[in-house]
Amino acid sequence: MENLFRKLKENRDSGRYPCHMPGHKRRACGDLTEELCGLDITETDGFDNLHQPQEILLSLQQEAARLYGAEESFFLVNGSTAGILAAVSASLERGRRILMARNCHRSAYHAAYLRGLDITYLYPAMLSEFDIFDAVTPRQVEEALEQDPEIGAVLLVSPTYEGRISDVASIAEIVHAKGIPLIVDEAHGAHLGFGSGLPGNSCAAGADLVIHSVHKTLPSLTQTALLHVNGERTDREKLRRFLRIYQTSSPSYLLMASIGNVLRFLETDGERAFGIFTQLYAEMMDRLKGCGHLKILPWERGNGSAGSRQDIGKLLISVKETGWTGRKLYDLLLQQYALQPEMAGESYVLAMFTVNDSPEGYRRMTQALLEIDKDPQLETMGREYAGRKEILDFSEKPTSRIPLAKAWDMAGELVELSRSVGRDAGEFVNLYPPGVPVLVPGERITENMYIRIRSWLDSGLTVQGVERKAGNIYIRVIT
Ligand SMILES: Cc1ncc(COP(=O)(O)O)c(C=O)c1O
Structure with a gap:
């Protein structure tokens, strides 16, 4: 596999003076160090062109397609946001109707706005124990499509932000029976398919368009993502057109080198790294079964091949039964244990673990939660959330x-x-x-x-x- 990082270093050390953008000219300025600037270029001689790739970027995108089992893959430097905008825009003519999970990210709504689409929502069931949406089911998709023959494409999110995984293979069959494309926002699932015993990704399940934020669940720089396309239901020229519209004309090569780096990591070290990840995560989840007051959204290794499943890596800690708010637990983890969670919901905290976490991260989180769980305050500190949950x-x-x-x-x-x-x-x-x-x-x-x-x-x-x-x-x- 070609190495874009190496090429960037060679360019930095080549002695060629940069009479071109970016304006930092690979030199330090204020807090911007030479180390950072040295590798930061956009399109220049020998570095191909993201919007018309023929050399190294084409080759890396082909590697991405091979690794993810897609027919074609595109690098995204503006996150899954750009991929979702392009996928939805290319799938539906202006003014058509989209069937869309209500728990889609804002970018899906933005695409509907830009293309003047009518929206029919799929409301996933609530997992009321944890106050989160569950995954969309095949039955829901089938019923919605039966009710409205005008629907021109289906968009769902799997895994959800909290880690619920849909039975995408069954949904793809249902959607394709109507002759329309299935788009899966798999922003939180760029790691799917890489660990043994873990669920596969949505390309393997038959989705037409799949979007991965490699920056979310794999070791890659923020904003890096991939869009994969399969089958004949997508007009690829239109897809490229929308990618040109929604992505910058000056893509960061640092970001694209980071995608290349993660692809190489998956190919050369993925199996070993995912083995360790699965083991560390499983151990943490096992130990946290010892919590009596805090409630952890359960995860089981290889938990079923169909229906809702829970993704590896998410740690959702519900405080619903304790009377605390999610914010209180979030602040405690941050201030007393120096653990920065991903988010606080009203009645829970969400933390994320990936293949690049250190054993220390698991150890500290496990110890903190077991200690907090024993805190007598947990039962006596007032009923901040409990009072409100009845009316919500x-x-x-x-x-x-x-x-x-x-x-x-x-x-x-x-x-x-x-x-x-x-x-x-x-x-x-x-x-x-x-x-x-x-x-x-x-x-x-x-x-x-x-x-x-x-x-x-x-x-x-x-x-x-x-x-x-x-x-x-x-x-x-x-x-
Ligand atoms: C489900 C989902 N889809 C898409 C996105 C957008 O991804 P990105 O930040 O890579 O643009 C997010 C961001 O949080 C998300 O949670």
């Missing part, structure tokens, strides 16, 4: 009077959150991370939705789509 209806399906594509362009005004009930949302509202909207422009703001957003804010969670001004919270509504 997580299963609410918002109603929309105005399609997103129209609603987001309509005139709006900021109103105080408490006065927004009964109005139509003018902006997305979501927790960040993960960026899954609870409110989409055009959807009616209900009392329950208001309570839910208020509750997130009171719990100290990061809510996007609301504005704070002079101690009040405002939300944009359509006028």
Whole structure:
């Protein structure tokens, strides 16, 4: 496999003076060190072109396709976001209808907005014990497609942010029986298919378009991702066109070298590394079965070949039964144990482990949680979450009077959150991370939705789509 990093180092050491971009000219400036700048180039002689690859980038993309079992793969330097935008845009003509899981990332909604798509939502069941969405099931997809023959493509997210994996093979059969493409946002599953006894990826399961954030679950730089395409249902020229539209014309070679590096890692060291990963993760999950108050979303090695499965690497710790909020556990882990979790939800904390974690990370997290679990405060510190959970209806399906594509362009005004009930949302509202909207422009703001957003804010969670001004919270509504 060609080595883009090595080529970048050779370029740095070649003695060729850079009379070209980037403007740092491979020299230090302020906090930007020569070490960082030395390898940072964009397209120049001998380095191919991302939007018309013929040399090293073509060869590396072919290696990606081979490793992931795809017919064709594309490097993404703007994350899975760019891949989702391009996949959805290429799959549907303007104004068509998409069947889409409600727990899709914002980029899927943005694609629907840009292409003027109508959306039919698939609402996965709630795993109410943990307050998270489960995976979309084949039956749900089948029913939705039976009800609406106008649907032109299906988009689902698997694994979900919290690690729920769909039976993509069965879903692909159902979707293909209708002659339409299946897009799988597998942003959190770039590692799937690489460990023995772990589920395979969605290319193997028959999906037409699969998007992987290699930066999320593999050792690669932030923003690096892959888009894979299979079969005849995707117009590849159109896909390339949209990739040109959504990706920069000056791609970072550092990012692309990082993708190449991870491909080489998977090929040369993947089996050994995934063996260790599986062992360390399994040991941690086993030891955490000793928790009496904190509840861990269970994971079993090779847990079933169909239906919902839980992905390796996610550690979801529910505090629902303790009376604490997710934020409280998050802060405790951060401040007292110097462990930085991935996110805090209202009643849980999510941490992530990958093939590149050190044994120390598992040891520290395990010890911290076992210690916290014994903390007498856990039972006596008040009922922060318990009081609220009774009134929060997580299963609410918002109603929309105005399609997103129209609603987001309509005139709006900021109103105080408490006065927004009964109005139509003018902006997305979501927790960040993960960026899954609870409110989409055009959807009616209900009392329950208001309570839910208020509750997130009171719990100290990061809510996007609301504005704070002079101690009040405002939300944009359509006028
Ligand atoms: C399910 C899902 N899809 C897509 C994305 C976007 O990925 P990226 O950050 O690589 O653009 C995210 C980001 O968190 C995500 O959680």
